[in-house]
Amino acid sequence: MKLAFTDSHPEGIEAPYQVAITGLGVVTSIGTGKEAFWEGLLQSENLSPTRLVDDFDPSNWMSVKDARRADRYNQFGVAAAQLAMDDAGPLEVDPARAGVWMGTGVGGLTTLEGQVLVAHERGPDRVTPFLVPMMMANSNAATISMRFGFTNVCQATCTACAAGTHAIENAARLIAAGRATVMLAGGSEVATTITAQAGFANMTAASTAGISRPFDAERDGFIMAEAAGVVVLEELGHALARGAHIYAIVAGAGSNADAHHITAPAPHGVGAAGCMELALADAGITADEVGHINAHGTSTQLNDRSEAEAIEKVFGDRRIPVTSMKGALGHGLGAAGALEAVGACLTFEHDLIPPTANTKNVDPEIHIDVVTGSPRPLPKGAIISNSFGFGGHNGTLVLTRYQG
């Protein structure tokens, strides 16, 4: 990662520290924990019309009292954070050097929606005193910091469907700059309430066929998922000293804005392309050094077309294998980028690119190499992971294999 780009250093000033990913945790409809998650990602089809985690039991992760005072999105995030911590092993870190950075689209929407009904039907004096701490979008980051006693930076990012990616970027930059040694970073989202579902359906972003099939000619929108993903980010030297397993290096990241429209991507994906170019420059690599793209690929008409155009613009005629994990996962909104970062780490781990589930016939207007049907061997090179949020927020991570 680079600390800065200046006139005298247009190629960027290298950050003093490298950032390793040393722990993975996910809660998703296809599985909780990295093993079940990976198995789910390898399937060529997932025709379930929903992506809910029906068997999630908060009491496996927190006390009954704590669970009652935490919105479901927060419970998911805590579970994912615990899984990531368990996966990372003993961190042996000064708590003042460890922090939390979580992303979410809306925070505790389930609680808010329920309490709106309470207020209107039973009166304002029946609204729970826990409404504010349960609904606020920083509640998950706060709960995680309290759980592990981490007192370094603790913040939340709200950039819609790019929030998980941006949270990881922001956390990684703190480590790269030497401000923190360990960060728990990711995203959590449970926005599958009747009202939010209606909002997405009525704006025609949700699939009416009930099939998530990114880049497919017949795609007609996404399927909303409830999910959370967390990674343990750790200063490389610290990770090596304690003998940690290193899944990947966060080599660079990009973040920019379309400054175009509140929901539609900029024409021809110019913002997305710019974001990928920023990320490559941050990593100090060229497009030729990228081996695989983990796309945002939501299964909406607009996103998939403009993202494909952006990829073509940045990578030219090179046929880089592209996959979208949203065929399997649905769209985890503020969690999506974190799930896909975990997915990219596991892609390195297994040297396999999972297929874009459900996609049978790639849209003839989309000229990128979409991995469909069965997994494909991972070529050499970096993996880039894209996330784009309503509001025109773009985020890209560049992950590389640790060459020990």
Next chain:
Amino acid sequence: MDDAQAFEQFKQCTVKVLGVSPEQVTMEASFAEDLDADSLDIVELVMELEDSFGIKVEESELEGVNTVGAAYQLVKGKLA
């Protein structure tokens, strides 16, 4: 409703809201010390008790109510 029934109902509300075990809900138990309840927990418990018993408790009445026994007496005093 006799006293035993009323306290049983009070106990159930407390167990539900504070996530404690029924055995912990004794007359002597302190909300802060023994039941790990902070001020927001007390507000929620009062709301639960109001719903359960069909009573109304004013905020001013909660002054100095620090134990299960004191809270139970407050509730009991409002039952016809």
